[in-house]
Amino acid sequence: MYLLGLGLVLLLMKYLEVDPVATWSWWVVLAPFAAAAAWWAWADATGYTKRRAMEKMELKKKQRIDKQRESLGLKPGKRR
Structure with missing residues (x-):
């Protein structure tokens, strides 16, 4: 660009x-x-463009999941 x-x-x-x-x-x-x-x-x-787009989507997904866990009172990022 x-x-x-x-x-x-x-x-x-x-x-x-x-x-x-x-x-x-x-x-x-x-x-x-x-x-x-x-x-x-x-x-x-x-495939650089597609890979970057997928990384952005994964980051947004992780942030959304962490926000939902936080609103439920769970610690974000903690997996069993």
Whole structure:
């Protein structure tokens, strides 16, 4: 996401002809977009994105269970 933001900022600076970006080659300005596309392709191909989403869901599930146990007066995280 940072690469996409950087690409948008550089593109805007090139369009508005802000120095020093105005003198840069278009390849340099558009490179962050290519890097972002490569990152997303790699993340999807290796399962990184799915793994991160599953970790977030597991954390939310654990927090929800701990909150329910706490409201019942049980100590969270204690298993038998």
